[in-house]
Amino acid sequence: MLNIHGTTILAIRHKGKMVVAGDGQVTMNNTVIKHHAKKVRRIYNDKIIVGFAGATADALNLFDRLEKKLDRFNGNLTRSAVELAGDWRTDKYLRRLEAILIAVDDSKMFLISGNGDVIEPDEGCISIGSGGVAAQAAALSLLKYTDLEARDIVAEAMKIAASICVYTNDSITIEEM
Numbered sequence: 741m742l743n744i745h746g747t748t749i750l751a752i753r754h755k756g757k758m759v760v761a762g763d764g765q766v767t768m769n770n771t772v773i774k775h776h777a778k779k780v781r782r783i784y785n786d787k788i789i790v791g792f793a794g795a796t797a798d799a800l801n802l803f804d805r806l807e808k809k810l811d812r813f814n815g816n817l818t819r820s821a822v823e824l825a826g827d828w829r830t831d832k833y834l835r836r837l838e839a840i841l842i843a844v845d846d847s848k849m850f851l852i853s854g855n856g857d858v859i860e861p862d863e864g865c866i867s868i869g870s871g872g873v874a875a876q877a878a879a880l881s882l883l884k885y886t887d888l889e890a891r892d893i894v895a896e897a898m899k900i901a902a903s904i905c906v907y908t909n910d911s912i913t914i915e916e917m
Contacts, residue, residue: 747779748871748901748908749791751842751849752879753864754890757916758844760789761894763871763902764911766796772909780913784810787845788817789915793869794839802828802839806852817845821858829856840868846917871905891916 746767751760762779765772779799780791784807792799802824809820821843828834834854841852851859851866859866865883867876878897882888888896894914902910 746777746907747793747869748867748875748898748905749779749793749842749869750867750872750875750879750894750897750901751789751791751844751865752883752890752894753844753849754883754893757890758789758846758849759890759894759914759916760791760842760844761898761912761914762791763869763898763908764913765907765909767907775909776911778913780915782915783807784815787815789844789917791842791868792839793872795837798837799839799841802837802841802852805834806841806843815845817843817848817850818858821850821852825852825854825856825858828852828854842866842868844917869908871901871908874904875901875908 746765749762760780764776766774766777782789790803806824809823813819843850865879875897878900879893882893898912902908
């Protein structure tokens with residue numbers, strides 16, 4: 741069985757900005773098979789930024805489904821995320837999808853999972869993936885003890901995660917609102 745690992749996605753809200761970053765490494769078993777994967781992108785007329793950890797095809801399917809929910813609910817991210825999580829948890833086909841998402845708009849930030857989770861973090865910082873804990877810890881520290889801009893905090897936190905997690909690299913995609 742092939743085990744595909746990788747991904748660190750980090751999102752923060754700071755000084756009126758929302759920033760989401762993802763690394764570019766994809767690893768199969770003990771081999772890096774891709775260095776520049778794009779795991780963070782904009783959807784819904786560039787008003788929503790999403791990032792994923794897990795199976796790429798599954799995540800892209802979920803991006804499409806989230807965008808359809810956003811169309812249906814006029815861009816309301818909260819409602820769309822709740823509806824997607826509900827479908828994901830209860831639908832026989834969707835339950836098999838192996839991915840987890842972070843979605844942000846200009847004011848909301850959510851972790852969305854197939855367990856039915858729609859979690860908005862208290863601290864304005866959330867992460868997923870193999871290096872997520874390192875990235876989030878670094879970001880929270882930088883948020884508390886520096887005066888850096890949001891984009892700089894995310895970039896530095898992702899560098900720290902890449903230096904610790906073997907499934908994370910420093911080829912970073914950053915999207916900002």
